[in-house]
Amino acid sequence: MFSYKLGLEYAKELDQNDVLATYRKQFCIPTNEHGEPLIYMTGNSLGLQPKITKTYVEKELNDWATLGVEGHTQGETPWLPYHELLTKNMAKVVGAKPIEVVVMNTLTTNLHLMMVSFYRPTTSRYKILIESDAFPSDRYAVESQLRHHGFDEKEGVILWQSREGEALLCYEDLETIMAAHGDEIALIMIGGVNYYTGQYFDLKRIAQLGHKYGCMVGFDCAHGAGNVNLNLHDSGADFAVWCTYKYLNSGPGSLAGCFVHERHAYNKELNRFTGWWSHNKQTRFNMRDDFDQLPGAEGWQLSNPPILSMAAIRASLDMFGGVGMHALTEKSKQLTGYFEFLLQQLGDHTINIITPKNPEERGCQLSIQVMNADKRLHTKLTKAGVLSDWREPDVIRCAPVPLYNSFMDVYLLVEKLKVILNDK
Template sequence: MSDYKLGLDYALDQDRKDELKSYRNQFHIPKDKQGDAWIYMTGNSLGLQPKQTKAYVNQELNDWANLGVEGHFEAKNPWLAYHEFLTESMAKVVGAKPIEVVVMNTLTANLHFMMVSFYKPTKTRYKILIESDAFPSDKYAVESQLRHHGFDDKEGVVLWKPRPGEELLNYDDLETILETQGDEIALIMIGGVNYYTGQYFDLKRITQLGHKQGCNVGFDCAHGAGNVALNLHDSGADFAVWCTYKYLNSGPGSLAGCFVHERHAYRKDLNRFTGWWSHNKQTRFNMRGEFDQLPGAEGWQLSNPPILSMAAIKASLDLFNEVGMDKLINKSKKLTGYFEYLLKQLGEDTIRIITPKRSEERGCQLSIQVKNADKSLHNKLTEVGIISDWREPDVIRCAPVPLYNSFEDVYRLVEKLKGILK
């Protein structure tokens, strides 16, 4: 969409026409001390709280108060199978089949559990390929896996780097790495959307390149889930992990999601860590039988799930289920395109957007470099009610989230930025 216009009237008109505009009212928008709503642009760090979350959590608190242990069977949403209430909605969000998805643990814990199964090093094929500016926890996790298996944690990491003077990664360079070192690489583990640049990678292409060289392939989709069309099943990836507190609005430190491709659903030869929640549901409480593994992603669970966290996830997923990812992505592309259009009016000698220009290669986040700026610019934005996100050395990340951000939000953000720069 390139027919954007300047001026507040245009933004207000777009908000009037927005078929998702009512969803903004279903979220708590934080306010400053004067009672004015913040322009909240950090759904890529922590999503806002849906207003219905409190009722969902209170339901479980009330059932716990009134039923005690019987809540496992008698609660309005019986706790014994609570994770199953999330599976179908979550599968739709990430483009997977229900058998491929489970909500469990936290993000980096899930990444480690996946690497137990899908990082199978040998003396000659033991390296792990990640993007050079991966999120730190991904880097730390893969380095620790290398050490755990007795390998050098620096020599064993292969970095997919941008070309000199560029920020974005190039697929030709990935192909070259795999053609020259593919037989030494056991695992490719890439962030589905890079946290710093906002570059959304072609998961299917990366998977095909990796599988062609005999590598297992997984993705950290923390910045992708609820933001872009991940199409995890079609990507063919062996596994993926993601958190739920960013675009999925489940609250700070909430549980994470995990995808294991259907072709691995019934494999009992895959090494894994197990616990009683990965055991056959029918015989789980017999307690004395040998381990009988559940099929699908559920077969990687360990413990019975924390219900209060899952209730918050359910509150948000019910909204996603109502709207559908197609409508969200459609609005997201218009909203982010509008944001890009307004930023460009400030002049490329002032502002540089390092996020890809093509909407297919990004989600709603734009990463902005402002010429000669330091963190004081970010602090000034915060003082005028713009909640954005600073990343060293010189990037401000802003994510206009389609569920609760408006065209007016975007307009006012750029106007305030313009005022500060003058």
């Protein structure tokens, strides 16, 4: 645990001692109309652009301009195997083996592809368990899968709910649900880090519990990839999906990632939707061969990938490969700990931090409730130069990202919030 002090000079001292401080200069920081940098705390919605991204993308644009179709096989980074350039670093980010990871499609598309394979309902075992305040797209996806298989989407969803008056979920309640309904549940599909509270779940504990009752287990790690140590392989989860435009800084709407545990790598009996990019690479262009499925996560690909989006992802992942998740998570704990300390020192009884107090149970996020506040508070904070997220009904969500947020950012945010609260 870290101990903190008040004051501007201490914030400066923390930045001076920060081994990752130089990375901030490698990102494009948004500014106000006067050219002054904004305090950017929305990395869990859209990560900032690394300055090297333009170089990576322009290289592929230049190859397209000069090589045309030959760019698929010629040049320094041929396009046909381009996705393989991302695999090693992405696997490190999510704690997986390279055979278990592929970058493809978008987040909810990958979730549906995974459910084609891992949600195999029967008349007696067909229900899907999700957290009660799951990200809306997850809920919509599982409900539509239930409808697709002929089940009622409301009756077929089991919710892991928080206790009355509490924001966080308790594992004991999940165990109670499984004891009562485990033989009815075909799939457990949980957000690895809850988008609203920032609660980072024990993925291994959930996977072991689900498998104990014969369920398949998957995670939506959109708010976890590049944020926390997911350790997907060791978790034992059957699958996981995530986007890359939040903590992985790949640009708006960029491609997503997918994990399939290696125990499923060579199982050709798993039902799946297929396309020519999941076919054997050696014979893919023979065109008339019968389908020959690739092993591992690559075997869930459908189409050849958009290279310009992959180039942006590669730029960020190369940076992650140089930093490492351990260094990132250590600074994350310091940033959120300092943030929490400053908020507590305000002595304002109207402030409630709903994110877990234990640094091991959260990433670089604090979700702040202010009693009797509405979105006008968030609007004032925005006008004061702080870009944060407003999440209905009453939460300001802030993500001090270790790659580009400073301790001074945190200090100034709390100072601005203090002024706004005192001006009520």
